[in-house]
Amino acid sequence: MTSAPTAASARDAAPAAAPAVPSAVAWKACGTTSYPTLQCGTLKVPLDHARPHGRTITLALSRVPHTAKRYQGPLLVNPGGPGGSGLTLAGFVASSLPPAVAAQYDVIGFDPRGVGKSEPALDCSPGYFDPVRPDPVPHGTKEEAANVARAASFAKACGRKYGSLLKYVDTVSTVRDMDAIRAALHAKKINYFGYSYGTYLGAVYAELFPERVRRLVLDSIVDPTGVWYRDNINQDYAFDARHKAFAAWTAKHDATYHLGKDPGKIEALWYRVHEKLRTKPAGGKVGPGEFEDSFVPGGYYNGYWPYLAEGFAAYVRNGDEDALVSLYEDFAAVDAGGDNGYSVYTSVQCRDASWPRDWRTWHKDTAKVHAKAPFLAWNNAWYNAPCAFWPVPSKRPVNVRNSQLPPVLLFQATDDAATPYEGGVTMHHLLKRSSLVVEKGGGNHGITLSGNACLDAHLSAYLADGTVPRGRGTADAVCDRLPDPEPLTAAAKAGAAGSAAPDRGLHGLLGTRR
Numbered sequence: 001m002t003s004a005p006t007a008a009s010a011r012d013a014a015p016a017a018a019p020a021v022p023s024a025v026a027w028k029a030c031g032t033t034s035y036p037t038l039q040c041g042t043l044k045v046p047l048d049h050a051r052p053h054g055r056t057i058t059l060a061l062s063r064v065p066h067t068a069k070r071y072q073g074p075l076l077v078n079p080g081g082p083g084g085s086g087l088t089l090a091g092f093v094a095s096s097l098p099p100a101v102a103a104q105y106d107v108i109g110f111d112p113r114g115v116g117k118s119e120p121a122l123d124c125s126p127g128y129f130d131p132v133r134p135d136p137v138p139h140g141t142k143e144e145a146a147n148v149a150r151a152a153s154f155a156k157a158c159g160r161k162y163g164s165l166l167k168y169v170d171t172v173s174t175v176r177d178m179d180a181i182r183a184a185l186h187a188k189k190i191n192y193f194g195y196s197y198g199t200y201l202g203a204v205y206a207e208l209f210p211e212r213v214r215r216l217v218l219d220s221i222v223d224p225t226g227v228w229y230r231d232n233i234n235q236d237y238a239f240d241a242r243h244k245a246f247a248a249w250t251a252k253h254d255a256t257y258h259l260g261k262d263p264g265k266i267e268a269l270w271y272r273v274h275e276k277l278r279t280k281p282a283g284g285k286v287g288p289g290e291f292e293d294s295f296v297p298g299g300y301y302n303g304y305w306p307y308l309a310e311g312f313a314a315y316v317r318n319g320d321e322d323a324l325v326s327l328y329e330d331f332a333a334v335d336a337g338g339d340n341g342y343s344v345y346t347s348v349q350c351r352d353a354s355w356p357r358d359w360r361t362w363h364k365d366t367a368k369v370h371a372k373a374p375f376l377a378w379n380n381a382w383y384n385a386p387c388a389f390w391p392v393p394s395k396r397p398v399n400v401r402n403s404q405l406p407p408v409l410l411f412q413a414t415d416d417a418a419t420p421y422e423g424g425v426t427m428h429h430l431l432k433r434s435s436l437v438v439e440k441g442g443g444n445h446g447i448t449l450s451g452n453a454c455l456d457a458h459l460s461a462y463l464a465d466g467t468v469p470r471g472r473g474t475a476d477a478v479c480d481r482l483p484d485p486e487p488l489t490a491a492a493k494a495g496a497a498g499s500a501a502p503d504r505g506l507h508g509l510l511g512t513r514r
Contacts (some may be wrong), residue, residue: 035091080196223423
């Protein structure tokens, strides 16, 4: 594996040019049934912040305005990704916080550069994930070479379509966009609430502009010392553990699914189905790759387990191929928005930090992981493989160690797969005045505003008046996890007719790739 360059201080990399003064945002009503007070606007920012008067791009913004007499400033929110749209998240956060707390903030969502309604929006290779894809697990050098060529073709397509943009699609550029949003809102400081990759985005903002941070909430935390190659390898082990937890949950509910009471045998059955789909994709649409993709969301949120188990059992026991097709279409199929999200995901991660350029390194590392944790190893490798061939050079990762911030509040579940627990502990150590709230035994990704009253009480207290818990151990406060879900009731099954997807709430906004 190629070694990462020495981490850079983002402040050291600050451009010498004076920033352009952004114009105020012209807000217009864009409310929905769920979020009737939502407003939308746009903001032009420099493509290259080192050339503030050069070419500009347009960011799409959203806002739920404050209504209380006491105003605590803008609260920027981000759902992660990279590549996730934050426009709807503003409405969700504003409606999910206690009304008295939400009323004190302008809750601001935004589509980061390249994403969604921001312009230009990237789409390197439309239909890249169309079924049926090659099996992620290579059965010989020929199959592996085909997947390598496929990844290289994606990187080449990005360079061909967006060669003049890719140098500027990265975390630090997005952070400078966030500060332009702050300036356009006429705020001296921002409050920030980020999930998943959004935690890294927030930490980099705090490194770059510590004096402009008022409050900082990070939920489900990226390990900033592993961006991004090592972080993805660590994910593989954690996702395998969550897949085993799903098998154990299915075994516990054998009376419903009739797949047996031995989790190991259910897991083995899952891999037998995976192998069968190599030669006979379900419905001509779900091969091994699509099958894996359908179950990845279960590693992010256990609320999906009853739907996944229901569809899996229908296929195993009754040969119902439509059941697998429904799972794929509801949980894994990639539309134009997904193509856009993946294009930004690769652009940011490949640019942010160094990746091995020799495929033999990827093969060796992935084969090692697969031997112990096979569920996601090769799938995740191919998801990130365009970075081995990316057409623009990588930057140095940002050192986010920071002792200049006000109190910061961190949330982390112990069994989170997408951002493993150790990353939260690392961030806690790097941000000197941070407090870490741990959900013990929890395995979901994105844990606040998801029904855990203990966690939400800490969040609300912090946003209300800056109160943070202080403890003597690694964690400053510990909350019990929520119970695992129960199998679907007959009424729930009837209600889901024609669609296997549940009401996703927060987890539908966070997506399923960080």
